[in-house]
Amino acid sequence: MPRDQAEAIVLRTFPLADQDKIVVLLTSERGVLRGAAKGARKFGNRFGSTLEPLSHVTVFFYEKERNDLVTISGCDLLESFFDISSDPAANFALSYMTELIEEFVPVRSRENLAFRLFLSILQAVRDRVDVRTLTRYFETWILRLNGIMPDIRRCRHCRTTITESVPAWLSPRRDGVFCDACAPSRKEEIRESLGRFLSWVQTNPPAACASAPFSAEDIRSFEKALQEMIIFHLEREPKSRRFVKA
Secondary structure, eight states: OOOEEEEEEEEEEEEETTTEEEEEEEESSSBEEEEEETTTTSTTOTTTTTTSTTOEEEEEEEOOTTOSSEEEEEEEEEEOOGGGGGSHHHHHHHHHHHHHHHHHSOBTOSOOHHHHHHHHHHHHHHTTOOHHHHHHHHHHHHHHHTTOOOOOSBOTTTOOBOOTTSOEEEEGGGTEEEETTTOSOOSEEEOHHHHHHHHHHHHSOGGGGGGOSSOHHHHHHHHHHHHHHHHHHHTSOOTTHHHHHO
């Protein structure tokens, strides 16, 4: 059986039997991958600390046909982000992001954008970039990568351009925003600044969030709209969201 390898980020682990672990990985070329690491819970096991959540690794594994789990045979640590989890705000935000990755990134996908996005986010968090802005950045890209970010610059019905003087209202069910005259309901107001933020995110890396041209009030105002879209498409609230809100 040939051995394969992939660059990956460990998202989480949980126990399997008495001495093994299930490891959930975001890989560079295979999307989300789940594997069994035999003996990983033994004292002095061969994996050491390489399977700690948020570790950037090269993982070696075997695959069997018709088996959802790969068998992890080895792991080399490339970069550790373990220390950033000591900050509660960063820890809760990253838990939320990893949950969204598992929900939105396809299993064994050949697309590597999600991997590069999350690795850049981890590096920015380590460099003490504002985690709230990074979370909004991440939510924006998760919606974009899945093709479910609506056009929020124009009313979906009459195509009126949304400005500070033209109120707009989000309707995830109708896949867009609507001006005051066309809105089927007026639950979640959309600010023109959100459109500017979405355009800014497209052309700037996560590290640029350290000097993003948006106020703290702006960033707070984007949160509910972005999460309304996520909740609508998940058909539930992410479990980790309540910790982020707290």
